Amino acid sequence: MKGYAVTEGKEPRGKNSLAIFLARLRLAIVALTFLAIAGAIPATAQQLAPDGAPNPTASGVNQQQLLRAEPRIEGYIDIPDTRARVLAQPAGRTWDYFHEVTLHWFGAIVIIGMIALLGGAYLIVGRLRISAGRSEKKVHRFSPFERFSHWLTAVSFVILGLTGLNITFGKILLLPVLGPDAFSSLSQAAKYVHNFTSFAFVIGLVLIVAMWFKDNIPRRVDIDWLKQGGGFVKSRHAPAGRFNAGEKAVFWIALLAGIAVTASGFLLLFPFYVTDILGMQVALIVHAVIAVLFVAVILAHIYIGTLGMEGAFEAMGTGEVDLNWAKEHHDLWLQDQLAKEHRPAPSSAAD
């Protein structure tokens, strides 16, 4: 084109020739620019294949472009199963990494760490005895209904914990021992037990919260209890009402963690009813992480209620505690309780 313009420019004669040449040159440049623009439009709209034929798919969406813009590719599908609309979700591999690497390490460290901590406490501090010895006088602490609610929650928690841990750690710990077929049957049963026991746990948790909410509201005495070493320092007396600050902590953790595992658990129990694939993945992450922490806290709760402290288990066992135990651990509650029962208050701690 440019060559053509220059050749044309030779023909005019006289003093105007330069001006005409420049005018033609300008025209040539403009034409070139126009052609360049005109050529650029088909280049983007219709890419040519290497053999020169137009490529009809060149303008179609491209997987890498879509994945750069969105974490997953979704489209339209004829079948009613809406889950199938997701064409690709590379996040599945990330979720797999969480479940197989992060969760295994996190769960093992938290649970084995807590067991080691409690073992260490038992070896170093030992069982916390009733300093004054048993008085052989009993005080009523928990009603049969309170104990029923506690044990409903407790038994279902242990079942849920074991069947839940089986899903994550069973293939490492039990599969090599039982063999694939027996382990699969066990896990199948464990899945159903886990699903159904969840309802018992929720009922127990609701009862516990309804009964003990008032007595677990933090009070000023809880700060004193913490300052006095929470009953772990023998020389100091830690005052407490019906529940001490440690028990209150267990209560509030159980309530909050209970809500988290229940909400995420029901999302998993009714898959895709209310959420999509990302929601299900997040629900499982929340469920697993909170449950592992919950198990660790409850292990400490079980330790202090059984091995860790003399006289503590009776409260949930028979419902009655020794008078001296109550005096040492729940003095403020003991005063109220004895007044309620019209019994004389004990004169001193060594009564």
Added chain:
Amino acid sequence: MPWGINRRRVVTINDGKPGERSVSMACMHCTDPPCAAVCPVECIFPTEDGIVLHNKDQCIGCGYCFYACPFGAPQYPRVSNFGSRGKMDKCTYCAGGGGPEAPGSAEEFAKYGSNRFGEGKLPMCAEMCSTKSLLAGDGDVIGQIYKERVVQRGYGSGAWGWLTAYHEDVDV
């Protein structure tokens, strides 16, 4: 095959808009399959040929393979209460099942569908595809055919899922 299972599905992206593409998707038989890694009873496994199979006798229907699968391949027949899932079903590459059933037996056919692979045939979908946009076979051979197509006819919209499934893209 259980009712309501679609081993292969076509998803239309940008439906009715410029750049619309329809992509046919099934199990990609991934390298390092996330479904197999995540399975709590280890009933999913890649075979020597790189086909991902599973044992329905051991599957507990937990649904984790669907959360881990980048391509939405695992599906579960609804068998009982709530959202409870039955034994997982997915594309088997028409290579039968991963259970104890004898290859090519009626029991295997009832649970997993045909075992064309055992008869030396390719998956039905790839054999039937009229435009040969679905190809099945050895990864290197498929990669070579794909490269030739790109050289002849251009890149098109790419080989969907290849990078996610096999950790490497097809070099063109």
